[in-house]
Amino acid sequence: RSLSTTARQSLRIGLIPADGIGKEVIPAARAAIEALGSDIPKPQFVDLVAGWETFTRTGVALPQDTVDVLRNECDCALFGSVSSPSRKVVGYSSPIVALRKELDLYANIRPVVSVSAEVGQKASVDLIVVRENTECLYVKQEQLTDGPNGKEARATRLITEHASRRIGQMAFKLANARPRKHLTIIHKSNVLSVTDGLFRETVRSVPTLPGVDGKYDGVTIAEQLVDSAVYRLFREPEIFDVMVAPNLYGDIISDAAAALVGSLGLIPSINAGDSFVMGEPVHGSAPDIEGKGIANPLASIRSAALMLRHLGYTKGADRLDTAVDQVIREGKTLTPDLKGTSTTTEVLEAVLKKI
Amino acid sequence: RSLSTTARQSLRIGLIPADGIGKEVIPAARAAIEALGSDIPKPQFVDLVAGWETFTRTGVALPQDTVDVLRNECDCALFGSVSSPSRKVVGYSSPIVALRKELDLYANIRPVVSVSAEVGQKASVDLIVVRENTECLYVKQEQLTDGPNGKEARATRLITEHASRRIGQMAFKLANARPRKHLTIIHKSNVLSVTDGLFRETVRSVPTLPGVDGKYDGVTIAEQLVDSAVYRLFREPEIFDVMVAPNLYGDIISDAAAALVGSLGLIPSINAGDSFVMGEPVHGSAPDIEGKGIANPLASIRSAALMLRHLGYTKGADRLDTAVDQVIREGKTLTPDLKGTSTTTEVLEAVLKKI
Ligand SMILES: CC(C)[C@H](C(=O)O)[C@@H](O)C(=O)O
Ligand SMILES: CC(C)[C@H](C(=O)O)[C@@H](O)C(=O)O
Numbered sequence: 183r184s185l186s187t188t189a190r191q192s193l194r195i196g197l198i199p200a201d202g203i204g205k206e207v208i209p210a211a212r213a214a215i216e217a218l219g220s221d222i223p224k225p226q227f228v229d230l231v232a233g234w235e236t237f238t239r240t241g242v243a244l245p246q247d248t249v250d251v252l253r254n255e256c257d258c259a260l261f262g263s264v265s266s267p268s269r270k271v272v273g274y275s276s277p278i279v280a281l282r283k284e285l286d287l288y289a290n291i292r293p294v295v296s297v298s299a300e301v302g303q304k305a306s307v308d309l310i311v312v313r314e315n316t317e318c319l320y321v322k323q324e325q326l327t328d329g330p331n332g333k334e335a336r337a338t339r340l341i342t343e344h345a346s347r348r349i350g351q352m353a354f355k356l357a358n359a360r361p362r363k364h365l366t367i368i369h370k371s372n373v374l375s376v377t378d379g380l381f382r383e384t385v386r387s388v389p390t391l392p393g394v395d396g397k398y399d400g401v402t403i404a405e406q407l408v409d410s411a412v413y414r415l416f417r418e419p420e421i422f423d424v425m426v427a428p429n430l431y432g433d434i435i436s437d438a439a440a441a442l443v444g445s446l447g448l449i450p451s452i453n454a455g456d457s458f459v460m461g462e463p464v465h466g467s468a469p470d471i472e473g474k475g476i477a478n479p480l481a482s483i484r485s486a487a488l489m490l491r492h493l494g495y496t497k498g499a500d501r502l503d504t505a506v507d508q509v510i511r512e513g514k515t516l517t518p519d520l521k522g523t524s525t526t527t528e529v530l531e532a533v534l535k536k537i
Numbered sequence: 538r539s540l541s542t543t544a545r546q547s548l549r550i551g552l553i554p555a556d557g558i559g560k561e562v563i564p565a566a567r568a569a570i571e572a573l574g575s576d577i578p579k580p581q582f583v584d585l586v587a588g589w590e591t592f593t594r595t596g597v598a599l600p601q602d603t604v605d606v607l608r609n610e611c612d613c614a615l616f617g618s619v620s621s622p623s624r625k626v627v628g629y630s631s632p633i634v635a636l637r638k639e640l641d642l643y644a645n646i647r648p649v650v651s652v653s654a655e656v657g658q659k660a661s662v663d664l665i666v667v668r669e670n671t672e673c674l675y676v677k678q679e680q681l682t683d684g685p686n687g688k689e690a691r692a693t694r695l696i697t698e699h700a701s702r703r704i705g706q707m708a709f710k711l712a713n714a715r716p717r718k719h720l721t722i723i724h725k726s727n728v729l730s731v732t733d734g735l736f737r738e739t740v741r742s743v744p745t746l747p748g749v750d751g752k753y754d755g756v757t758i759a760e761q762l763v764d765s766a767v768y769r770l771f772r773e774p775e776i777f778d779v780m781v782a783p784n785l786y787g788d789i790i791s792d793a794a795a796a797l798v799g800s801l802g803l804i805p806s807i808n809a810g811d812s813f814v815m816g817e818p819v820h821g822s823a824p825d826i827e828g829k830g831i832a833n834p835l836a837s838i839r840s841a842a843l844m845l846r847h848l849g850y851t852k853g854a855d856r857l858d859t860a861v862d863q864v865i866r867e868g869k870t871l872t873p874d875l876k877g878t879s880t881t882t883e884v885l886e887a888v889l890k891k892i
Contacts, residue, residue: 266727268760270734276727319694324731332698335732339674339694343687370785372621372631376679377690379625405623409792410821416771416796430725434789437764441771466765 193223193493196252196259196460200233200277202467203477204262210479210530211260211461211486214502217537221498222490228256232277234265234467244277249284252458258489259460260482261453263467275322278462282315287453287460288345289352290315290432291488294439294449297510307442309422310356313432314349314381315453317342320429341377341428343384350385352454353426354398364423366404368411368431381428412438436464445519447478448510450485452492459492461485471518475525478517480506483533505536548578548848551607551614551815555588555632557822558832559617565834565885566615566816566841569857572892576853577845583611587632589620589822599632604639607813613844614815615837616808618822630677633817637670642808642815643700644707645670645787646843649794649804652865662797664777665711668787669704669736670808672697675784696732696783698739705740707809708781709753719778721759723766723786736783767793791819800874802833803865805840807847814847816840826873830880833872835861838888860891 195215199208215225230248237243243264252259264278281287290313296305323338357365367385369378382405389398404421406414408431414421415438427435440449449464463481471477483506491499509515515532516522524532550570554563570580585603592598598619607614619633636642645668651660678693712720722740724733737760744753759776761769763786769776770793782790795804804819818836826832838861846854864870870887871877879887 270726270730270738275730279728319725320728322728324729326731326735329697329699332702333735334698335696335735337694337696337729337732339692341690341692342684343689344684347687370674371625373634373675373677374679374692375625375630376681377692380681380688380690383625409788412767412789413792413796413801416793433764434767437768438771438793441768446768 190223190257193225193258194228194256195225196228196230196256198230198232198248198259199262200231200467201235201265202263202469202472203465204233204264204467206472206475206477206526207463207479207482208260208262210526211482213530214483214505214533214537215486215490215498217534218498218501221501222495230259232261232264232281234267234274236277237271237274241273243274244280244284249281252281252285256458258458258493260486260489261460261462262482263463263465265467265469279320279322281460282453285453285455285458285460286316287455287458288314288316288348289454290451291352291356291454292432292436292439292449292451292464293488294436294443296443297507299511301511307419307439309419309439310360310424311432311436311439312349312353312356312424312426313436314345314427314429316429317345318429339374339377341381343380346381346384347388347391349426350388351391353385353424354388354401357401357424358398360423362423363401364404365401366406366411366422366425368406368408368425368427368435370408370431372407378428385426408435411435415439415442440464445478446481447517447519448480448484450481450488452485452488454492459489461489475527476517477526478519479526479530479533480510483530501537505533508536509533545578545612547581548613549581549583549611551583551585551603551611553585553587553603553614554617555586555822556590556620557618557824557827558820559588559619559822561827561830561832561881562818562834562837563615563617565881566837568885569838569860569888569892570841570845570853572889573853573856576856577850585614587616587619587636589622589629591632592626592629596628598629599635599639604636607636607640607815611813613813613848615841615844616815616817617837618818618820620822620824634675634677636815637808640808640810640813640815641671642810642813643669643671643703644809645806646707646711646809647787647791647794647804647806647819648843649791649798651798652862654866656866662774662794664774664794665715665779666787666791666794667704667708667711667779667781668791669700669782669784671784672700673784694729694732696736698735701736701739702743702746704781705743706746708740708779709743709756712756712779713753715778717778718756719759720756721761721766721777721780723761723763723780723782723790725763725786727762733783740781763790766790770794770797795819800833802836802872802874803839805836805843807840807843809847814844816844830882831872832881833874834881834885835865835888838885856892860888863891864888
């Protein structure tokens with residue numbers, strides 16, 4: 183299957199709301215997509231389950247059926263958010279981490295952009311975190327042993343040339359398409375000289391790969407140690423344009439960047455592979471506000487936009503993004519995380535009116 | 538050797554300025570300590586070398602002599618900062634990471650406190666990061682192999698019950714001594730259920746250890762996933778009091794916290810073990826401003842204060858801290874990182890006048 187959009191009569195979208203506010207924001211994203219009419223092929227939604235609640239009901243966090251349907255019957259998907267047990271539970275393992283691996287969604291792309299007060303004005307924060315999505319400590323190879331002084335636990339952090347190269351290629355491609363064309367490689371090779379050394383060198387070598395042919399000559403390359411990157415994100419976010427990072431650093435850095443623009447409730451992402459893409463709001467399942475109807479749907483709607491853009495439906499994606507920007511700019515209909523008093527439904531309706 | 542202060546005629550302090558601005562700020566800390574007069578035993582300073590420059594000169598980043606002198610002839614030490622090579626260099630390995638391990642300085646304690654406008658007023662940020670200092674990915678067990686798709690690098694992340702327990706004890710002790718008595722455990726056990734699971738459970742079990750006897754009953758315990766902790770540090774730092782974290786998360790979180798109070802140039806730390814303590818400013822070697830005479834000496838002076846406090850010299854420590862606070866509050870003599878125009882020497886002199 184390819185991502186080519188030419189022959190599509192309909193767009194089959196898997197919906198996996200999963201836990202907590204995922205069940206409130208994914209339906210909102212669905213409604214926003216439906217409002218796009220003929221700008222995209224007719225959407226067909228497929229409801230799928232995964233998550234902590236699924237686990238407590240069935241003993242499996244990510245049913246094989248969900249993976250199979252996504253793989254064989256869907257063009258793309260939207261994932262909500264998962265809750266985690268507050269203690270280790272035998273047999274439970276994060277379904278989002280597993281899904282990324284099962285579908286080889288190797289790039290987690292997280293644009294963090296503040297909405298400027300006026301249309302056309304420069305955003306104060308405007309960056310993209312490109313997070314490697316399949317390895318690092320997320321390979322979850324862990325062992326527990328008994329040592330002379332008690333228990334000892336070990337986890338493996340895997341960094342491969344293969345995965346670093348493809349995430350590097352994605353990052354260069356994204357950087358090259360932006361006005362500033364600036365790429366910052368995040369690592370900690372002053373401590374992890376072998377693993378992060380491999381990541382850094384492999385990403386750096388992308389412009390010299392066969393077939394690249396000077397395509398990325400305009401991209402400037404910088405590096406930041408992960409600790410320093412978090413510090414500088416807070417102090418001078420304008421130095422960043424595209425940031426590329428191994429999995430765990432990317433996880434942390436995207437949350438740090440999110441804090442700059444007001445709320446995690448605004449930050450979208452896609453998990454992208456060569457033949458599938460899955461939108462996912464960066465926020466969690468937020469058990470504290472679950473069921474109250476006040477979850478911010480904007481990150482999910484923006485994730486739908488990112489997903490459509492990745493599939494080539496630029497016009498539909500633009501309409502969603504513009505509508506979201508207008509609602510934020512007007513500032514009248516916002517959820518409590520943005521200091522508003524509106525509900526999920528009210529925000530969705532404000533967006534639908536703008537579409 | 539014990540940390541008991543009773544019989545000390547003199548205080549033997551190893552000085553390892555290492556690289557970059559370390560060579561400018563450690564002498565300032567020395568001068569501040571010398572100004573304390575009879576509040577502390579007569580200080581005897583021992584000049585020692587380590588770092589990238591030492592490596593380029595001698596081929597060794599941490600000479601055995603430096604370790605031996607610290608171990609056998611010093612009561613405590615001050616470490617500056619190290620530069621890292623911009624590419625992997627065979628044989629080079631961070632001397633600060635090695636020193637922490639060699640001297641078993643298992644707790645890296647990093648208080649991040651904003652100076653209130655008025656004396657006695659509540660600080661807007663007032664927290665302590667307690668970072669495990671000997672294991673996690675910092676064990677630096679890395680391998681490079683050839684796989685079917687190119688190179689593969691693996692690093693081991695080690696978390697032991699032993700190290701988690703002693704850092705947990707340190708964190709509970711520090712939390713218990715503070716007015717809020719609130720401890721937040723930082724982890725990522727939704728992904729690393731075995732390693733971070735062990736860290737979390739072991740820290741949680743500290744109050745039930747034999748001999749603790751209800752001592753920590755007043756301490757409230759919370760948890761935050763590391764990504765979320767960074768986000769919340771920016772959004773609502775007031776929710777944190779003492780944070781305890783495995784090594785790498787602690788590294789990142791202390792930089793995030795530092796960003797809240799204006800400059801890394803203000804943040805001190807100690808590397809503490811059961812029989813040795815080493816002060817260390819959290820900032821790096823700052824090659825961009827090296828040799829310009831404008832490095833902020835306040836983090837190093839505060840690190841000296843923390844070190845003295847840890848050794849039991851409360852009066853000397855208080856005098857240093859109060860002097861630093863006064864200089865910051867007055868706002869007249871500050872280095873460029875704090876938007877001032879003063880030099881390292883001018884700031885030092887302002888501090889010396891207040892001591
Ligand atoms: C839920 C968790 C496993 C996940 C991650 O760490 O990747 C989340 O924090 C994210 O950023 O999508
Ligand atoms: C220089 C580096 C090895 C060190 C670390 O990561 O511990 C530094 O960032 C710190 O925080 O002291």
